Amino acid sequence: MANDSRFIKAIYSIMDALKSSTQLAESMESSLNILCSILECKSGSFWMQSIEEKRVYVIASNGPEDKTGYSVNIGEGIIGAVHQSGLREIVKDGMHDPRTADTDDASLFGSLSLVVPMKTLHGSYGVLLLNDPSRPFDEETIRVAENCCAFIALDIEEKGLAFKPIKNKNILVSLRDVIKEFQNGDELHRVLKGIDLDVYEGELLVVLGESGCGKSTMLNIIGGMDQATDGQLLIEGKDFSHPTEAELTQFRRDYIGFIFQSYNLMPNLTALENIEFIAEISQHPLESEEMLELVDLGDKAGNYPSSMSGGQQQRVCIARAIVKNPKIILADEPTAALDFHTGQDVLKLIEQIVQDRGTTVIMVTHNIEIAKMANRVIRLKDGRISSIRVNMHPRHAEELSW
Numbered sequence: 001m002a003n004d005s006r007f008i009k010a011i012y013s014i015m016d017a018l019k020s021s022t023q024l025a026e027s028m029e030s031s032l033n034i035l036c037s038i039l040e041c042k043s044g045s046f047w048m049q050s051i052e053e054k055r056v057y058v059i060a061s062n063g064p065e066d067k068t069g070y071s072v073n074i075g076e077g078i079i080g081a082v083h084q085s086g087l088r089e090i091v092k093d094g095m096h097d098p099r100t101a102d103t104d105d106a107s108l109f110g111s112l113s114l115v116v117p118m119k120t121l122h123g124s125y126g127v128l129l130l131n132d133p134s135r136p137f138d139e140e141t142i143r144v145a146e147n148c149c150a151f152i153a154l155d156i157e158e159k160g161l162a163f164k165p166i167k168n169k170n171i172l173v174s175l176r177d178v179i180k181e182f183q184n185g186d187e188l189h190r191v192l193k194g195i196d197l198d199v200y201e202g203e204l205l206v207v208l209g210e211s212g213c214g215k216s217t218m219l220n221i222i223g224g225m226d227q228a229t230d231g232q233l234l235i236e237g238k239d240f241s242h243p244t245e246a247e248l249t250q251f252r253r254d255y256i257g258f259i260f261q262s263y264n265l266m267p268n269l270t271a272l273e274n275i276e277f278i279a280e281i282s283q284h285p286l287e288s289e290e291m292l293e294l295v296d297l298g299d300k301a302g303n304y305p306s307s308m309s310g311g312q313q314q315r316v317c318i319a320r321a322i323v324k325n326p327k328i329i330l331a332d333e334p335t336a337a338l339d340f341h342t343g344q345d346v347l348k349l350i351e352q353i354v355q356d357r358g359t360t361v362i363m364v365t366h367n368i369e370i371a372k373m374a375n376r377v378i379r380l381k382d383g384r385i386s387s388i389r390v391n392m393h394p395r396h397a398e399e400l401s402w
Ligand SMILES: Nc1ncnc2c1ncn2[C@@H]1O[C@H](COP(=O)(O)OP(=O)(O)OP(=O)(O)O)[C@@H](O)[C@H]1O
Pocket: 182, 183, 184, 191, 209, 210, 211, 212, 213, 214, 215, 216, 217, 218
């Protein structure tokens, strides 16, 4: 009986939490805290399957760091495996388990964990992970966790709740199994080994990865500056894998604004002329002077690049990218050559463009602090996307520091 009392207490508290919460994430967070407390576990997380993708995301976590938005593919890692099989598991040291190598779930495990599927007869909704119990997991604790998860899954099903990590789901660009090879002397070097990625309208997507892993290569393929060896590039659903020269020129002109690490402004044109030059060859350009004002360089219109600081030149580049009024801005390490304050100013501008203009920005960086302002963060490793994170609470550029 004493045993049942824990279950009854948990169920009543969870019922209350589910009833009083207005949002799915909020009710999952409350349920998680209830379960951690009643089952005496140090930390835990709830993972839910996204309705649009074959991925399972952290919707609530109560460790020291906010890990919401971390995700694994169904079947991948331990979380993805339990979600797929529907079979609970007790895991020792999941962080170092071979199955979690290279998957996002590794960092959410403790030294001893219980992984329970959240399922009904009709479907699997996600997974509960509980870590570091005050004493080893016994049958009764497992039963309470399983029953509570089944109860929560039923509630989700009855209410028809769906988890959507990505709010705006208009897809602007898609890469499908994109492969890129370079000939290096006699050797063929496969840099991208099958990239699958959807880029959504109006998102700030940050791309991380070690030097040489293919970030710039991927960006160049998206921007039509380079072509994939194999695979598909879709622009608003249309196949753009083998464009004609004319289509390519038009695409780059109308869709893409590029911001590079090196500023590559035309040295013999002034700041304003550098922007006007691009505006003239664009289909729906914005006002060049206004763009210069926007990047706070109204007083430098007549300056040549050589008489401007690095940060000022980078801001001219941003003005030059946005004057085209492109749908997508591709930024390859735009702050790498800048000091902290100048870099932060550049990031504030990028944030403003995404927010005010709804422009999609894909930004490559080595700086993981910058990833905090992204809507999503993808990591490239060994020619593939090794993780996709949705940032549930993106920071403002102003709040970042490095
Ligand atoms: N035009 C090219 N010809 C041959 N090899 C190339 C070419 N462009 C890139 N590579 C090779 O492809 C790999 C990926 O290069 P890429 O520039 O995409 O890396 P990256 O992730 O952007 O690195 P970094 O962070 O240093 O900028 C590297 O090994 C590079 O040497």
